[in-house]
Amino acid sequence: MRFTVLTGTALLGIGLTVAACHAPASDSSPSTQSPQPATTSQAMAGKTRTGSFNGIDGKHVAGTATLANGQLTLTGFSSDKGPDLHIYLTKGADQNAVSTGKELGMVASDKADQTFTLSDTDASMYDTVMINCDKAKEAFGAAALM
Numbered sequence: 001m002r003f004t005v006l007t008g009t010a011l012l013g014i015g016l017t018v019a020a021c022h023a024p025a026s027d028s029s030p031s032t033q034s035p036q037p038a039t040t041s042q043a044m045a046g047k048t049r050t051g052s053f054n055g056i057d058g059k060h061v062a063g064t065a066t067l068a069n070g071q072l073t074l075t076g077f078s079s080d081k082g083p084d085l086h087i088y089l090t091k092g093a094d095q096n097a098v099s100t101g102k103e104l105g106m107v108a109s110d111k112a113d114q115t116f117t118l119s120d121t122d123a124s125m126y127d128t129v130m131i132n133c134d135k136a137k138e139a140f141g142a143a144a145l146m
Contacts (some may be wrong), residue, residue, distance in 0.1 A: 002127035051129060051143030053077070056093065061141025063112070065129040072116045072129065073103060079109040087116060087124035093142035098132045107131060 048068040053061045063077030070091070079085065085108075090101035131140040134138040 049145040051145045053141045053143040055141045056139045059140045061131050065143040067123050067145055070118050072118060074114045077112055077114060077141055079131055081109045081131040083127050084133055085109055086132055086134050088130045088132055090128045090130050091126055093130060095137060095139055098130055
């Protein structure tokens, strides 16, 4: 009997964790588009790469990612809420890319402008910025850098 209660409690906890990463924000509309590249510009101090976020698998992620001068800057950013959202530089836009990508830190789903420092990171090795729920191992959105 005790084993059954413990097993049921564990399964309920796992289910709630996964469900939290699937819950869309009430004021957003889900996007099913693939990441679309934005314009490319040349900065005076080096190459600047920019991309626009799109949601993955019905999740809402919007805004612009700009990679320049050793920093990744998000502007106009918004995302569905998740319990453990992190931002990554990756090669490609899927869960496998996240596992081999470079984590830059936690990202706030409701903060429009955010900046991340790229310490000891060769940004030229990556072509995509991804938002991922690490707890559920689920991609929320991506921006292809051009």
